[in-house]
Amino acid sequence: MDHRRLVPRTDVVLGDPRLAAACAAFGRAQVKAAVAKAQRRARAGEIEPEGVVAATLEALRPAAPMRPVINATGVLLHTNLGRAPLAEAAIEAVAAAAGAADVEFDLTTGERARRGRSALAALAAAVPEAGDVHVVNNNAAALALAAAALASGGREIVVSRGELVEIGDGFRIPELLESTGARLREVGATNRTTRDDYASAVGPDTAFVLKVHQSNFRIEGFTGSVGVARLRGLGVPVVADVGSGLLAPEPLLPGEPSVRQALREGADLVTASGDKLLGGPQAGLLFGGAELIGALRRHPLARALRVDKLTLAALTATLHAPETPVGRALRVSAGALEERARMIAGRVARADAVVEPVSATVGAGGAPGVRLPSAAVSLPARFAAALRTGDPPVVGRVEDGRLLLDLRAVPPSRDGELCKAIGALGE
Structure with missing residues (x-):
């Protein structure tokens, strides 16, 4: 059978629940254009026919608003991540x-x-x-x-x-x-x-x-x-x-x-x-x-x-x-961060996920040289890209061949998302 006949029709793709949010954000016309592009790729054999919806969403991503990121860099005020998170x-x-x-x-x-x-x-x-x-x-x-x-x-x-x-x-x-x-x-x-x-x-x-x-x-x-x-x-x-x-x-x-x-x-x-x-x-x-x-x-x-x-x-x-998120991140104790790190490492149940004591910084031109004792979930450095491009993106820092997910700038309310992102990693 000609695989091109397996490419889903436009109305079927647009009816997929995964595209509902995209239609609300970008309008039906822009989403429809992205669907057409994905269909052409499927007909050319570049992607599988069942991957049209995923390819549509990927094509829309560069036009999407800024994405929320889990800042696990250990830099409280990371300029590239928007500095202070708002209260x-x-x-x-x-x-x-x-x-x-x-x-x-x-x-x-x-x-x-x-x-x-x-x-x-x-x-x-x-x-x-x-x-x-x-x-x-x-x-x-x-x-x-x-x-x-x-x-x-x-x-x-x-x-x-x-x-x-x-x-x-x-x-x-x-x-x-x-x-x-x-x-x-x-x-x-x-x-x-x-x-x-x-x-x-x-x-x-x-x-x-x-x-x-x-x-x-x-x-x-x-x-x-x-x-x-x-x-x-x-x-x-x-x-x-x-x-x-x-x-x-x-x-x-x-x-x-x-x-x-x-x-x-x-x-x-x-x-x-x-x-x-x-x-x-x-x-x-x-x-x-x-x-x-x-x-x-x-x-x-x-x-x-x-x-x-x-x-x-x-x-x-x-x-x-x-209090602001920055204030809470500045004042949280190293002991509390270590406890959270051990909880996360325990929940993901990976042999390569370990807890390490680390030092965080204020960042954005604040308090140069001041080191804030912190705790991180440490993983092999090869997982940095997978976490960074996941949903939600998790941005850590790589030191000595290890990816450190420093918790000082991560609010406790996002620990569940962090566990899920780590748990979704392959070997």
């Missing part, structure tokens, strides 16, 4: 704001209202040291807005050579700041900068002194730097980029600067990220005096950098949440 309250807030919402409307008066007022109020309450707050779309945007508003037209920004960092994907702080029309005045040496270096560089063309936290690297040995408190009194504003989104000091990360600490030490303006240790959506947070923040908010670039309603909703809910 349940933030997810619900995004869904609620997806339709028409009172983003710039006062329901009581029927008049236009300040955009993002709930998020701004929550930020101000979380950081009472700030006279005012503002939100843009990421921390790089926050720095760019500060430079554009305060140092455009060739005015100088004084910064230590040891703090001219690259923030990822080839983007560098110096180039970002210079793109606004500001000029950089580098002071000190790569490993050591003194207060006198700053003082001697400050002059009539100085817009502000910039203090950048070395959030994604460390310099060790014969080093020296100047803290925010000692930069006061130079006659110009001090702008501090604390980067990691830590609003208040965290005992588990004693070397990580916080927004409140920087303001207490005398910073005039502080910038931070919303999607790192704060545990919220991608956003750039600005804190400072009311006059300074007002000048930034009125700058024309502020409109181009403003955030959308979904970000505002998620940020507000994050700030009100009692």
